[in-house]
Amino acid sequence: MKTKQFYERCQLDDEVARLAGFNPYYPLLGSGLDDPVVIANHAFIDLASNNYLGLANDLRVKEAAINGIEKYGVSLCATPVASGYSELFKNVEEALSDFVDLEETIILPSCYQANNGLFQVIALPDDLILVDRDAHSSLMEGIRSASCTFRLFRHNDMDHLQDLLNRNKCTGQVFVVTESVFSTEGAIAPMDEINTLCNKYGAIPVVDDSHGIGVIGKNGEGVLSHFSIKDYQGIYTASLGKAMSTTGGMISGKASLIEYLRYSISHLIYSTALPPAPLMAVLEVLSIIDNEFSSLSEKMWRYAAQLKKGFTNAGFSMVSSEAPINSIKSGNSVETLILTRKFHELGILTTPFIYPSVPEKEGRIRLIAGANLSDVSIEYVLQSITNIQNILV
Amino acid sequence: MELLNQITTIINRTIEWPEEIKAEDNLRDDLEIDSLDVMLIIQEVEDEFEITIDREDITCMETVQNIVDKLVQKLDLKSVA
Numbered sequence: 001m002k003t004k005q006f007y008e009r010c011q012l013d014d015e016v017a018r019l020a021g022f023n024p025y026y027p028l029l030g031s032g033l034d035d036p037v038v039i040a041n042h043a044f045i046d047l048a049s050n051n052y053l054g055l056a057n058d059l060r061v062k063e064a065a066i067n068g069i070e071k072y073g074v075s076l077c078a079t080p081v082a083s084g085y086s087e088l089f090k091n092v093e094e095a096l097s098d099f100v101d102l103e104e105t106i107i108l109p110s111c112y113q114a115n116n117g118l119f120q121v122i123a124l125p126d127d128l129i130l131v132d133r134d135a136h137s138s139l140m141e142g143i144r145s146a147s148c149t150f151r152l153f154r155h156n157d158m159d160h161l162q163d164l165l166n167r168n169k170c171t172g173q174v175f176v177v178t179e180s181v182f183s184t185e186g187a188i189a190p191m192d193e194i195n196t197l198c199n200k201y202g203a204i205p206v207v208d209d210s211h212g213i214g215v216i217g218k219n220g221e222g223v224l225s226h227f228s229i230k231d232y233q234g235i236y237t238a239s240l241g242k243a244m245s246t247t248g249g250m251i252s253g254k255a256s257l258i259e260y261l262r263y264s265i266s267h268l269i270y271s272t273a274l275p276p277a278p279l280m281a282v283l284e285v286l287s288i289i290d291n292e293f294s295s296l297s298e299k300m301w302r303y304a305a306q307l308k309k310g311f312t313n314a315g316f317s318m319v320s321s322e323a324p325i326n327s328i329k330s331g332n333s334v335e336t337l338i339l340t341r342k343f344h345e346l347g348i349l350t351t352p353f354i355y356p357s358v359p360e361k362e363g364r365i366r367l368i369a370g371a372n373l374s375d376v377s378i379e380y381v382l383q384s385i386t387n388i389q390n391i392l393v
Numbered sequence: 394m395e396l397l398n399q400i401t402t403i404i405n406r407t408i409e410w411p412e413e414i415k416a417e418d419n420l421r422d423d424l425e426i427d428s429l430d431v432m433l434i435i436q437e438v439e440d441e442f443e444i445t446i447d448r449e450d451i452t453c454m455e456t457v458q459n460i461v462d463k464l465v466q467k468l469d470l471k472s473v474a
Contacts, residue, residue: 133429152433154407167440359425 016354020337024344024352032057035373037349045377047367048349050242052215052324053289053296054372061245061284068280075275081263084273092279095286096250100213100222102236104258109271111210111239111249112138117267118206118237118251119146126172130164130203132156132189135179139208143177158193165201174203180223181211184353184364186321188216192227198234205234211323214243214285215300220293245285246278296371300324303369303378310382314389319364326367336363339388346384396461403437404457416458438464
C-alpha cells in the first residue's frame with residue numbers, strides 16, 4: 001500500500017502543459033548548437049542556450065576537445081584527489097585563475113555542485129549568511145545545507161543589505177552571497193557596493209559569476225573586471241557551461257582557502273574529475289576570448305539590442321536588462337507556455353520560466369542570442385514578431 | 394487590529410501590493426507571495442518585534458492571519474518570560 005502511495009505521490013503534475021497544449025521542456029535536439037539547431041528534423045533559431053559567445057560548436061574548440069581525448073582518453077576514471085588530476089586539469093585551473101585575476105581555482109563537475117558544496121564547508125554554526133532573495137537555487141540549496149543561520153536581502157537592495165549588516169549580532173563570520181548577472185532577467189548585482197560593504201563590515205563576499213564570465217568585463221573576465229574590483233578578498237564561483245561553452249564549475253579565491261577547499265568539498269572529492277575534452281576546450285575558449293572577445297562581444301550585444309528594440313516596438317513588455325539577455329513578461333504559467341508554443345511553431349527556440357521558478361503571474365520568456373547566430377537568423381526573428389504578437393491580441 | 398496593520402505594512406514593504414491586504418488573504422493565491430518573500434516578511438516581523446520564528450513554522454503559514462496569530466503567540470510567550 002505504501003509503495004502504491006509513493007508512486008502516486010511521485011507523478012509529474014503536467015496540468016499547465018496540458019492547458020497550454022505544449023510542453024517546452026526537454027526539447028530533443030538532433031544537432032549541436034549550429035545556426036539553426038535541429039529539433040525533430042526541423043530548423044530552429046536558438047535563443048534558448050547560454051552560448052553567449054557562440055563557441056560551443058566552434059571548429060577550433062571541437063578540435064581542442066578531440067586533442068584532449070587523444071592525449072588523455074575520455075576520462076581518468078577517478079576523482080581529482082585520487083588519480084583524476086592531470087597536468088591538463090592543473091593548467092586549466094591556472095588559466096582560469098589568471099583569467100579572473102584570482103590566486104587559485106578548483107574545478108568541479110558543475111557550478112551547481114560548486115555552489116551546493118561550498119557553504120557546508122566554509123560556514124560554521126555561529127556564522128551568518130546574507131543572500132540576495134533572487135539568487136540561483138544552487139546557492140540557496142547550498143546555503144540551506146550549511147549549519148548556520150541565513151537571511152535574505154531584497155534583490156539588489158544595498159540599503160537593506162547594509163541594514164542587515166548593521167543589525168547583525170552574530171559572533172561568527174558573515175558571508176554576503178549574490179549572483180553577478182541574474183539569469184532570468186539580466187540584472188547585474190552592484191558588486192562594487194557589495195564589496196565595499198563587505199570590506200567595511202568584515203564580511204566575506206561570495207559571487208556566482210556564471211552569466212558574467214565571458215560576457216561582461218573589459219575582455220570577458222567577468223564581474224570583478226566589470227566593476228574594476230582589485231584585491232578581491234572573497235570567493236568567486238562560475239559555470240564553464242555558458243559563455244565558456246563547455247561544462248564544469250569553478251571556485252576561485254585566495255590560495256590558502258582554495259587549498260583548504262581542495263581537501264574539504266565533498267562534491268569535488270567524491271566526484272569523478274571533469275574529463276579531458278571539456279578541459280582542453282576551456283583552454284581553447286580562453287585563447288579565442290583573448291584574441292576575439294571584442295568582435296564576439298559586439299555581435300552578442302548588437303543582437304540583444306536588436307531583439308530588445310524589435311520586441312519593445314511591437315508592444316511586448318520587456319524586462320529592463322543590463323546584460324545581453326532579453327526577457328519577455330509573459331503572464332501566468334499557461335500564458336507563458338502558449339506564447340512559447342507560438343515561438344516554437346515559428347522555429348524559434350526560447351526558454352520559458354514559470355512558477356515556481358518565478359511568481360505565478362510573472363512568467364518570463366528568455367531570449368539569448370549567441371554570437372554564432374547570423375544576421376539573417378536575427379532578421380528572421382524580428383520579422384516573426386508580428387506573427388507572435390497576433391496571439392496576444 | 395493594530396498588529397494586523399503592522400503586518401500588512403511589512404507585507405507592503407516587501408511586495409508593494411496595490412490593493413488592501415486583508416487578514417483572510419492567502420499569501421500565495423491572493424497576494425502572489427512566494428516562499429522567499431514569506432521569509433523576507435518574517436525576517437522583518439522578527440526584527441520589528443524582536444522575536445524569533447522557527448523556520449518550520451514559516452512553512453505552515455498560509456494566510457496573513459496565520460502570521461498575526463504566530464506573532465501574538467510569540468509576544469505572549471515573550472511577556473510571560
